[in-house]
Amino acid sequence: MTAAPGGPQRKVEYSRAVVAGALALIVAGLVLRGWVLSRGSFYWDDFILIGRAAEFPLFSADLLFHDHDGHFMPLTFAAAWLLTAVAPLEWWAAAASLLILQLLASLAVLRLLVVLLGWRPVLFVPLTFYLLSPLTLPAFAWWAAGLNALPLQAALAWVTADTVRLIETRRRRYAVSALVAFLIALLFFEKAAVVPFAAFAVALLWVWVTQKPRDAGASRANPFAFVARGGRELWIGSAVILLWWIPVYSMAVSRDVGFDGLKSAGTILNRTFTDSFVPVLFGGPWTWERWLPSTPWAAAPQWATVACWAALAAIVGGSIVLKRRVIPVFAFVAAYIIVATIPVLVLRAGPDTAPELVQSLRYLAETSVIVVAAIALVFVAPGREGLNARWHPGRKAAAVAVAAFILSSVWSTVTFSQVWSENPSREYLTNLRGATDTDAPVQLLDQEVPWNLLSPLTFPQNMASRVLAPLDDRVRFGPVVSELRMVDDRGRLVAAEVWWNRAIPQGPDPECGYRITPGAPVAVPLGGGMFEHGWTAQLNYFSNGPGELVVAFDSIAGERSAVSVPIEEGLNTAYVRLVGGAESLLFTTPTPGVEICLGSGPVGVAAHAGN
CATH class of the missing domain: 2.60.120.260 (Galactose-binding domain-like)
Known part of the structure; x- marks a missing residue:
């Protein structure tokens, strides 16, 4: 970075101001996300995680290696077990874990931006996108999804930064750091298998765009070979981890793989881009819809999606005109989104699956890190020769754009929270605790929990004896009672009777x-x-x-x-x-x-x- 006027002291103060601003942005993002969590509560799969955590010991194969709807996530179950043991069915503890994970992911993204951009004010643009974009909001607000998505985002940012540093410095400690982060994320969520491939791609684009490594001639001649050689310790270590992990995953998980045809694929991809990804690039979708008990999905107005596509085309076109070597960057983002959608097409899509599934944005949450890296790469790409500086957007224009994005994202966050807060589990658990605040545990026959807490299709996980097992100091379920009472749909303890079926x-x-x-x-x-x-x-x-x-x-x-x-x-x-x-x-x-x-x-x- 060129020294600011006033010498080294001014440069240090300049960097400190950027550091302070970045940290303030992270705190502001956590405050906003914390407000969303304050209006939420446990939802759906959360109760399955909690029930299994209460049923099995921590170091149990039945807990850690459980096939949860095709997911292999031992560290997610371990985290759920620890939180259930410390604060059983307490939402504040689950919310605190999400905020801690979000903080770690935000710091990892900040580190990635510093590696790619340095401590320059321009990093506020991609950092603001990551911290406030609704792209990560639905996966964050749902505890079970957040335990999967946030470690993946953190690892994607951390490993990518380590990859660039490894190629730059050839210091093996970056390979070790990256491998540890990769393994941890992989044990939280199997989708983390994409991390080394995405990191390779970003590092390759960084070499192609900047052409600044010490061995610039080699990188210019063959960037792929340069990245492969420069990060070989990381690539070999990642291959070893995956070769160990794949058979373990295959033994633990059983999933039916299918494909519902090109028509379904076209619908899913159209919903992914037009109704989901493109609007959130500009702080959308602004409105959300929901069919209880499903999660909210993005429902941007049609005129807004058209306007967003036009704005995106203008930004991409303008970047290509003003910058060199950026076309592969945009192609990479589009390709990654398609790749991220493939599991939905193969494992989720079908005649009984609503296309609104991809509009929930949960399956695209980690693409926020990919977008952040792409924005940084566009910023560091060299400008085209012969273009006057006045054609480049100034700081005021950038500040206005960032301010507009912040307002748009905050609005989308507020509207999401209004829809997401329609969660019956808060009232259910509050009433249940009040009704069972007695000297001895209340004895009840087992029963299903309300369908809007957990569907009967999840039987036997939807039985109250499993969902409420962490509250065994208050309520216990057995096969025989002398007084027939039940927990109603609002969590109240009521008298019951047997029908004469x-x-x-x-x-x-x-x-x-x-x-x-x-x-x-x-x-x-x-x-x-x-x-x-x-x-x-x-x-x-x-x-x-x-x-x-x-x-x-x-x-x-x-x-x-x-x-x-x-x-x-x-x-x-x-x-x-x-x-x-x-x-x-x-x-x-x-x-x-x-x-x-x-x-x-x-x-x-x-x-x-x-x-």
């Missing part, structure tokens, strides 16, 4: 109903078949003493559905949750000397009393 009829003994004694099991008809499901049986009984009663569906799978019911002396009622289905129930008692009289009662769905 089927019934235990009045037994043949007019004074006892069905008499159950040690010995042969007693089959009790239900008046019709029951399909495989979770049912509740209300057992009204009289016992001559304490003991045990075993009840199960009279079917091939009956042993798996068997529940042991503690029996008290006298006239009592027990509510039993049974999973299975058949036309009758089998009752046995292994307690010597106990005689149980079973009366009539309902067998069916447990629901709020009065429903």
Whole structure:
């Protein structure tokens, strides 16, 4: 950087001002993102991570190597386990983890910009884009997605910066640093496999654009060979990591791969560029839409997308006119977006998948780092000879553009937060904690959580015994209770009753109903078949003493559905949750000397009393 007027002291002050401004921008971005988190709460996959964290120990293959919808992410599960152990189902802890990861990613991006640009005011342009662009917002606001996306963004920036430094200095410590960051990101999210390839591409473009390395002649003759040789330690180390990781991933994850045809691919790519990526380049999409319980998706007005395409064409065209060697930079960004969309086309697209999926922006979050690097490369590209300096945009024009982008991004962030804050889990968990604030844990039968917290398609992860397992000091779920209560859709503890879908009829003994004694099991008809499901049986009984009663569906799978019911002396009622289905129930008692009289009662769905 050319020394500023006033000598070295002025230059130091100048750099310090840039450092202070960059750090202030990072703090401002964290404050804005923190405000978004303050209006959010746990959502969907968050509860799956939390439930598995409560079910398995930290160093368990069932936890760390779990196939989560095709994702291999042991460090994500480890992070969820640690946070669940420290602050079970506390949103503030999850939000704090996202802010810490965002800070690390922001500092990594700042380091990348310093490597590419130096401490120059021009770095405020790409840094502002990364910190405030809505491109990273949906993945950040969702805890489970953020635990994947933020380490990937940090690694992409860090490894790319290390690659450039490695090529510049040939110091191996940069290769070691990059490999550590790459491995960590890969264990958070399998998509980090792209990191060394993206870093190679950015380093290659840097060599091509600047042609400033010490071995400039070699780099000009063959930039690819120059980058390959200069970063060989990193490339060899990355290959070793991937050769180890690929078989581990293949053993842990099972995914159906398919392709829904060129028409679907065209729709997805059109939505990716026109409705998603291009508007957010200018701080869009400004408006968001949502079908509960899905995540919000970008819904920029049509006139705005047209205007954004025109503005993008003007910027790209103007850059090509004013700068040399920048066409490959723009081609790289477009190619990366297409590559980033391929997993959606192969693993997600289909007749039952809405194209709005890509408009959620989650699958494009790390492209923010690619855009940042591209902006920096365009800035450092040499200008075309013969063009007067007055054709280049001045600082005032750049400041106006940055200010407009900030206002646009803040508006999009606010509108996103308004839609995203429609999350029932905040009220559900708050009410549940209040209802279970007792000296001893509340005993309940297991039940499904509301569908807008977690879909029945995720069974058995959507069972309250798994979702709320971290709150076992407040509420515990078992197969038998003496008082039937439930947690309603708003997290309130309410009285419940059993519907008469089927019934235990009045037994043949007019004074006892069905008499159950040690010995042969007693089959009790239900008046019709029951399909495989979770049912509740209300057992009204009289016992001559304490003991045990075993009840199960009279079917091939009956042993798996068997529940042991503690029996008290006298006239009592027990509510039993049974999973299975058949036309009758089998009752046995292994307690010597106990005689149980079973009366009539309902067998069916447990629901709020009065429903």
